[in-house]
Amino acid sequence: MMNPASWNSCRSSLKRSDGKQMRRIYRTNLDFSTRCDLAARRRKATNKETARTEWNSYRRSVKSRPVLEALKEMNGQRQRCVYCCDSRSADVDHFTPISVDYSQAFAWNNFILVCPECNRKKGARFPRDKDGKPLIINPTREDPWDFLILDTKTGYLAARFLDEDFDPKGESTVEVISFINHEAVVEGRRRVIARYNEAVDYLLSSVEPKKSTGKLLREIREDEHGIGEWFARREGSLEPRFSELRARFPSIWRRFVREACSA
Numbered sequence: 001m002m003n004p005a006s007w008n009s010c011r012s013s014l015k016r017s018d019g020k021q022m023r024r025i026y027r028t029n030l031d032f033s034t035r036c037d038l039a040a041r042r043r044k045a046t047n048k049e050t051a052r053t054e055w056n057s058y059r060r061s062v063k064s065r066p067v068l069e070a071l072k073e074m075n076g077q078r079q080r081c082v083y084c085c086d087s088r089s090a091d092v093d094h095f096t097p098i099s100v101d102y103s104q105a106f107a108w109n110n111f112i113l114v115c116p117e118c119n120r121k122k123g124a125r126f127p128r129d130k131d132g133k134p135l136i137i138n139p140t141r142e143d144p145w146d147f148l149i150l151d152t153k154t155g156y157l158a159a160r161f162l163d164e165d166f167d168p169k170g171e172s173t174v175e176v177i178s179f180i181n182h183e184a185v186v187e188g189r190r191r192v193i194a195r196y197n198e199a200v201d202y203l204l205s206s207v208e209p210k211k212s213t214g215k216l217l218r219e220i221r222e223d224e225h226g227i228g229e230w231f232a233r234r235e236g237s238l239e240p241r242f243s244e245l246r247a248r249f250p251s252i253w254r255r256f257v258r259e260a261c262s263a
C-alpha cells in the first residue's frame, strides 16, 4: 500500500497555473493601492448594515476590478468557480458571509471566486463546528481532497470517511454547495475520468509505451476537473490500471505524478 504521506508530498511545493475542479488554490498578493482601498472601506464598515451597503457600492465600482482580476488569476486561465469549476460569470464572494462576520467584508483573505449557482446554494449558510470553525471547505486555505473522495465510477464527490464517521467538513460542503454534484458537473467529471482510463489503457497495451505517453500527458493539460491529482496521489492511484502503470513503467508513472500535481 502506498504511504498516504507520499500522496501529499507534492502538494505544498508546487503551484497550479490552470483552472481546475475544486482543488487547492494559492492566494496571490494584491497591489498596494488596492490593499489601502480595502483597508479604508473596512474602517467604514462598522456593523452589518454599513458593511453590506459599502460592499454593494464597492462591487459595482471600478475600484473592485483589481480584486476580481486577482481572483481570476489565482483560479487560472478559465477563471472557474472554486467549487463546481463552472466558468460562467464567476464573481467575487465572501467565504465567511457578511451576515456572519461583517469585519471580513473587505478582507482579501475572505474573497473567493464563485459561480452564481454555488453562490446561491451557499448564500448566508455557514455551518461551523463546536469551536466555531467553518464546516465548509475553503479551497484557498486547504486541499479539498483531504475532506472529499471522488467516486470514479459515477463521478460524484462525497465526504471522506474518517475513523468513526464521515468528515463533517466534507459532508456539510457536499450538502450546502450541492451544485458540485449537479448532473452536468458530474457528467463533466465522468468524461474526464473516462479519458484518463482510455489514455492509461492505451499506454499499457502499447508495444512502445514510452512513445505512447503523449495521450496521458495531454489529458493532464486538458483536465479541467483536477482529476489527474486524484489518480496521481490519492486513492485513485490504487485503481488497477494505475497500479499496473506504476508497477510496469515506474519512470512514466513518476512523470505522470509530477505533471498531474503541477498542472
Ligand SMILES: [Zn+2]
Binding pocket: 081, 082, 083, 084, 085, 086, 114, 115, 116, 117, 118, 119, 179
Ligand atoms: Zn460553482
